[in-house]
Amino acid sequence: MKRIFYIAKYEMKMLFKTKEVLFWNIAFPIILMLLFTAIFGGGNTIVINVGIYDQDNTQISNTIIDIFNQTNVTNIVLIQNNETLYQKLSQHELDAYIIIPKGLGRNVTSGYQAILNIYIDNSDPNIADISKGIIKSIIDGFNNKTRGIYEKFIEGVGNFNKTMIEHMRAYAETLKPLFKPVKGTEKVEYKEFILTGIIGYGFLFSSMVTATASIVNERKEGTLKRLLLTPLKPIEILVGKTFSALFNTLIYTFLVLAIGIPLLQPKIHLNIPDLIIIVVLGSLSGIVIGLLISAIFRTTEGAQGFAIIIGIFLQWFIGIWFPLEMLPSYLRSLSNYIPMTYALNVVREILLYGDSIIMHIQETIYLTLFVIILYGIGGIILSRLLKTIEV
Amino acid sequence: MKALEVINVSKSYNGSKVLDNVTLSIDEGEIFGLLGPNGAGKTTLIEIVLGFRRRDSGTIKIFGREISSREFNKKIIGYVPQEHLLYDNLSGLDNLRYFAGLYGVKTSEFKKRLNKIINFLGIDENILKKDVSKLSGGQRRRVALATSLIHDPKIMIMDEPTTGLDPNVRREFWKLIMSLNEEGKTIILTTHYMEEADELCSRIAIIDNGKILSIGTPEELKKKYGGEESLILRIKTRYLDNAMELLSNYQPEKVSEDEIKLSGLNEEYIPKIRNLLENKGIWVDKFEVRKPSLDDVFINLTGRRLISE
Numbered sequence: 001m002k003r004i005f006y007i008a009k010y011e012m013k014m015l016f017k018t019k020e021v022l023f024w025n026i027a028f029p030i031i032l033m034l035l036f037t038a039i040f041g042g043g044n045t046i047v048i049n050v051g052i053y054d055q056d057n058t059q060i061s062n063t064i065i066d067i068f069n070q071t072n073v074t075n076i077v078l079i080q081n082n083e084t085l086y087q088k089l090s091q092h093e094l095d096a097y098i099i100i101p102k103g104l105g106r107n108v109t110s111g112y113q114a115i116l117n118i119y120i121d122n123s124d125p126n127i128a129d130i131s132k133g134i135i136k137s138i139i140d141g142f143n144n145k146t147r148g149i150y151e152k153f154i155e156g157v158g159n160f161n162k163t164m165i166e167h168m169r170a171y172a173e174t175l176k177p178l179f180k181p182v183k184g185t186e187k188v189e190y191k192e193f194i195l196t197g198i199i200g201y202g203f204l205f206s207s208m209v210t211a212t213a214s215i216v217n218e219r220k221e222g223t224l225k226r227l228l229l230t231p232l233k234p235i236e237i238l239v240g241k242t243f244s245a246l247f248n249t250l251i252y253t254f255l256v257l258a259i260g261i262p263l264l265q266p267k268i269h270l271n272i273p274d275l276i277i278i279v280v281l282g283s284l285s286g287i288v289i290g291l292l293i294s295a296i297f298r299t300t301e302g303a304q305g306f307a308i309i310i311g312i313f314l315q316w317f318i319g320i321w322f323p324l325e326m327l328p329s330y331l332r333s334l335s336n337y338i339p340m341t342y343a344l345n346v347v348r349e350i351l352l353y354g355d356s357i358i359m360h361i362q363e364t365i366y367l368t369l370f371v372i373i374l375y376g377i378g379g380i381i382l383s384r385l386l387k388t389i390e391v
Numbered sequence: 392m393k394a395l396e397v398i399n400v401s402k403s404y405n406g407s408k409v410l411d412n413v414t415l416s417i418d419e420g421e422i423f424g425l426l427g428p429n430g431a432g433k434t435t436l437i438e439i440v441l442g443f444r445r446r447d448s449g450t451i452k453i454f455g456r457e458i459s460s461r462e463f464n465k466k467i468i469g470y471v472p473q474e475h476l477l478y479d480n481l482s483g484l485d486n487l488r489y490f491a492g493l494y495g496v497k498t499s500e501f502k503k504r505l506n507k508i509i510n511f512l513g514i515d516e517n518i519l520k521k522d523v524s525k526l527s528g529g530q531r532r533r534v535a536l537a538t539s540l541i542h543d544p545k546i547m548i549m550d551e552p553t554t555g556l557d558p559n560v561r562r563e564f565w566k567l568i569m570s571l572n573e574e575g576k577t578i579i580l581t582t583h584y585m586e587e588a589d590e591l592c593s594r595i596a597i598i599d600n601g602k603i604l605s606i607g608t609p610e611e612l613k614k615k616y617g618g619e620e621s622l623i624l625r626i627k628t629r630y631l632d633n634a635m636e637l638l639s640n641y642q643p644e645k646v647s648e649d650e651i652k653l654s655g656l657n658e659e660y661i662p663k664i665r666n667l668l669e670n671k672g673i674w675v676d677k678f679e680v681r682k683p684s685l686d687d688v689f690i691n692l693t694g695r696r697l698i699s700e
């Protein structure tokens with residue numbers, strides 16, 4: 001047991017002293033994440049269709065509609081009743097709709113803050129992101145104008161008592177937008193999607209490729225000979241290497257979250273214990289595949305190259321960069337055979353929708369069985385390898 | 392007690408014999424040298440003994456116990472490989488800690504052994520803190536030696552322990568190896584350096600093309616295959632032909648423009664020959680007694696020189 005600790009410890013030490021490893025394992029995926037968010041998560045040249053259902057019909061509500069009409073990035077569709085609203089929604093003609101509730105005008109004129117309910121169609125995370133941004137900036141513009149009026153008013157009139165000023169200040173933040181998803185389209189935004197995808201990327205590279213490399217390098221440098229002369233059993237080598245690749249992946253996951261959360265400000269449910277369980281399972285399924293690759297190939301170059309190619313290939317099939325629904329169905333069925341697909345999916349369910357691991361007991365059991373069976377096979381293959389391959 | 396017995400071991404790669412019926416036995420406490428040119432099969436033999444390579448046939452016994460074809464001879468053997476086989480991007484100290492940990496050496500015991508080993512090998516503590524990749528050849532060799540000593544093995548196997556080292560560093564290593572031997576360790580080393588085998592080893596096996604040509608102490612080998620002693624005279628070129636005539640009774644041999652070799656003679660003949668020549672006005676600049684070397688042994692056994700740089 002102690003010897004396993006020694007392998008894991010010094011393996012990690014070497015890993016983190018290698019700058020290339022740090023770059024490819026940690027910096028590179030994070031750069032990719034930011035790059036993809038920049039490319040697909042932003043953009044503002046699109047005109048969005050906004051439905052406005054004015055239930056208030058006051059001068060204030062008309063002003064709000066006017067403001068939306070004046071901007072050239074929104075195409076306003078006035079909606080008269082619930083039937084037209086549902087019809088347009090079901091045909092995906094609206095990217096968002098705003099309901100101006102009865103009484104909003106009265107609230108605003110009497111100095112109370114008025115809440116504006118804004119519903120966003122989330123079927124396309126990119127468009128949803130854009131719609132939200134545009135609507136928010138229009139409302140901010142409206143609020144800024146009213147704040148201007150308020151400040152002039154204070155200047156001109158002078159001395160007011162405190163409660164009066166508070167009252168006025170509320171008036172300055174007249175409209176408070178409340179964004180909600182249109183029912184049935186509660187899809188995530190791209191930044192949340194990609195942040196969780198990058199965690200799945202770790203199953204391939206921080207886990208699988210790292211595990212292959214940890215054996216391949218020993219063979220290449222000849223240090224495996226030294227290990228074999230110590231009282232280590234092959235199984236201890238296997239477990240030691242597993243632990244170091246696993247810690248590597250956990251550290252990677254932690255760094256992705258530590259960097260991704262402040263940078264992207266995603267809306268996620270940080271259920272750490274459940275997240276750790278599923279990341280460990282996803283990582284172990286990557287590691288055991290990586291170890292098997294290192295044991296099956298006779299040449300070190302073959303093993304290393306194969307692991308990297310498999311990693312590069314699989315990243316398109318486990319749902320890292322885009323939702324698997326976008327794959328044609330014959331490719332999607334391939335995804336179903338990859339354990340990391342399930343692990344990443346559960347990662348998303350936990351982080352994005354606040355699920356617990358218990359709700360995904362089936363995937364968890366499937367992953368656990370996969371890991372156990374492959375370690376069994378891996379143990380046999382590795383000890384055979386050490387007996388047949390001239391190290 | 393025999394530390395190691397190798398009996399009729401053969402090994403082929405792609406149909407060509409790399410080891411051909413090798414048989415040798417090594418006593419406990421020896422410094423045993425496998426001497427042979429590059430490609431002779433030294434490393435192959437050693438790695439078969441260690442269990443890294445399979446043998447095609449033959450038997451290997453360590454301290455009398457027969458070893459199966461693919462059994463790593465843990466704990467009893469310390470191995471200093473031809474390439475250093477340390478973890479390059481760990482410090483020397485981490486390498487030592489790591490291997491000690493894998494051998495199950497306890498922390499307190501490790502400290503004691505470490506102190507002893509680094510004193511013994513003359514390793515500076517600062518060197519141990521550096522990454523192995525930043526060390527010089529000699530320093531790496533010492534650290535590699537230290538890691539193979541950390542579990543206090545009974546047999547040390549060293550594959551070309553001084554290849555690539557400066558001549559003076561090489562001599563220091565010889566001293567180290569001898570003192571390890573005095574500490575009670577049986578030492579098996581391979582080399583292609585004549586002087587190394589001659590000065591260091593209690594017994595030598597000469598190996599060429601996978602065959603053991605002869606085994607014995609350096610003295611025995613030289614006596615048997617080294618030919619006679621000879622006396623070399625250095626004389627000015629212009630007197631050389633004259634001198635050859637005067638010495639005709641001794642079957643002189645002209646070795647170069649200013650050297651004559653008299654085979655079978657030793658230092659006892661020097662006064663006599665000096666008189667003989669000086670009486671005729673020929674001065675001998677230098678007398679040299681040439682003893683047979685392992686070089687001669689190798690030439691006589693193989694018809695080739697064993698070239699070492």
Ligand SMILES: Nc1ncnc2c1ncn2[C@@H]1O[C@H](COP(=O)(O)OP(=O)(O)O)[C@@H](O)[C@H]1O
Pocket residue numbers: 404405409427428429430431432433434435436
């Ligand atoms: N793995 C191998 N495959 C094929 N030939 C090999 C292999 N290892 C060694 N040889 C050959 O065996 C011979 C002996 O090599 P080696 O034992 O390394 O010699 P030495 O250590 O005496 O220099 C060489 O001709 C070498 O080319």
Ligand SMILES: [Mg+2]
Pocket residue numbers: 433434435473550551
């Ligand atoms: Mg060799």
